Amino acid sequence: MANQNLTNAKRAKKDEFYTQRVDIEKELKHYKDQFRNKIVYCNCDDPFESKFFEYFAANFKELKLKKLISTSYAGSPIAGQMLPFREYEGLKNKKKKEPLKIEINEVKDFNLDGAVSLKDIEYLLKNNANSATPLKGDGDFRSKECIELLKKADIVVTNPPFSLFREYVAQLVEYNKKFLILGNQNAITYKEIFKLIKENKLWLGYDNGGTKWFQVPDDYDIPTESRKKIINGVKYFSMGSIVWFTNLDTTKRHEELILYKKYSPKDYHKYENYEAIEVSRYTDIPKDYDGVMGVPVTFLDKWNPDQFEIVGMAEDNGKGLSGGIWDGRNPHCVVNGSNKFKRIFIRNKKVKK
DNA sequence: AGAAGGCTCTTATGTGTACT
DNA sequence: AGTACACATAAGAGCCTTCT
Numbered sequence: 001m002a003n004q005n006l007t008n009a010k011r012a013k014k015d016e017f018y019t020q021r022v023d024i025e026k027e028l029k030h031y032k033d034q035f036r037n038k039i040v041y042c043n044c045d046d047p048f049e050s051k052f053f054e055y056f057a058a059n060f061k062e063l064k065l066k067k068l069i070s071t072s073y074a075g076s077p078i079a080g081q082m083l084p085f086r087e088y089e090g091l092k093n094k095k096k097k098e099p100l101k102i103e104i105n106e107v108k109d110f111n112l113d114g115a116v117s118l119k120d121i122e123y124l125l126k127n128n129a130n131s132a133t134p135l136k137g138d139g140d141f142r143s144k145e146c147i148e149l150l151k152k153a154d155i156v157v158t159n160p161p162f163s164l165f166r167e168y169v170a171q172l173v174e175y176n177k178k179f180l181i182l183g184n185q186n187a188i189t190y191k192e193i194f195k196l197i198k199e200n201k202l203w204l205g206y207d208n209g210g211t212k213w214f215q216v217p218d219d220y221d222i223p224t225e226s227r228k229k230i231i232n233g234v235k236y237f238s239m240g241s242i243v244w245f246t247n248l249d250t251t252k253r254h255e256e257l258i259l260y261k262k263y264s265p266k267d268y269h270k271y272e273n274y275e276a277i278e279v280s281r282y283t284d285i286p287k288d289y290d291g292v293m294g295v296p297v298t299f300l301d302k303w304n305p306d307q308f309e310i311v312g313m314a315e316d317n318g319k320g321l322s323g324g325i326w327d328g329r330n331p332h333c334v335v336n337g338s339n340k341f342k343r344i345f346i347r348n349k350k351v352k353k
Numbered sequence: 354a355g356a357a358g359g360c361t362c363t364t365a366t367g368t369g370t371a372c373t
Numbered sequence: 374a375g376t377a378c379a380c381a382t383a384a385g386a387g388c389c390t391t392c393t
Binding site: 003005006007008009010011015016017159161162163182183184186189190191214216224227237239240241242315317331 | 379380384385386
């Protein structure tokens with residue numbers, strides 16, 4: 001049963017997922033201009049494993065980055081296993097799997113092989129003691145030394161631990177940082193996250209629907225066969241509910257969603273307990289309805305704030321997030337006596353009342 | 354017809370809070 | 374201190390549509 005799996009997931013609190021390079025490229029290609037002369041920080045990461053670090057190192061020149069910072073976390077299960085740690089000048093005589101920080105200010109043909117590539121990064125790390133250094137603590141994003149690095153950064157890009165997602169986003173907002181991070185689709189409905197979305201301080205990126213594959217530790221149990229694959233002995237797990245959260249501008253959120261349906265009371269039911277109509281799929285949003293509409297959370301992937309105002313969210317239990325259209329009884333949206341799944345309330349700004 | 358992708362749906366349960 | 378609720382939520386599943 002789905003809910004049993006969700007419950008298992010909740011209990012496990014596993015944060016051991018490695019993002020694929022292809023998923024990073026699919027998203028990051030849309031933001032190239034916004035990285036020019038910027039300091040990028042990838043935390044909750046492992047520079048020797050992370051495809052985030054690899055992507056920015058490989059594209060340092062093309063993106064015209066000013067600086068790239070990456071820190072690893074001691075709890076990472078496969079941290080530092082891939083590359084021989086002690087070879088790096090700044091890490092000699094240090095224990096393996098010790099959390100570290102990497103700072104890169106320039107990428108050029110360091111090894112004089114005629115090309116600029118990741119090999120130059122490796123050369124730099126091996127020969128410059130200042131580029132890779134151990135952290136004092138465990139690399140937790142909440143630690144003082146990591147916050148100091150965060151303060152220096154312009155944009156944070158990473159896949160943070162989902163179990164600490166709210167805390168992680170709160171920190172980014174507190175330090176007024178730009179960010180592009182992965183998160184669970186369910187996080188949209190977290191009170192704190194939804195509040196930011198409603199206030200237009202946070203929205204979704206480009207590549208949200210569909211399936212993303214994440215590398216997981218070998219002993220990670222995947223009960224569903226169709227969501228598991230092993231390539232060259234490396235285990236991957238697929239999830240269709242992982243989305244990008246960002247406060248970098250996107251062209252997508254300025255595109256208008258084309259609407260086809262016309263409103264009629266017979267096709268759209270009014271909720272019994274909210275002053276709004278039920279729209280079960282985003283494609284069914286009527287083009288001519290001037291009131292409040294309840295839509296699935298996946299609407300957010302299509303949201304253009306110039307076209308739709310977000311009024312609130314269902315099930316707020318009187319916390320003031322429903323936009324004042326709730327009768328205060330059943331927190332779910334009720335149609336014909338049955339509860340609907342979580343709904344976001346929107347109003348079309350282009351339809352005159 | 355089968356595969357892949359896009360989009361919508363779930364309820365058991367840990368945690369916090371108000372009680373006795 | 375112990376109990377009974379109320380509340381918020383989960384690194385997924387499953388259905389339906391579109392592609393090959």
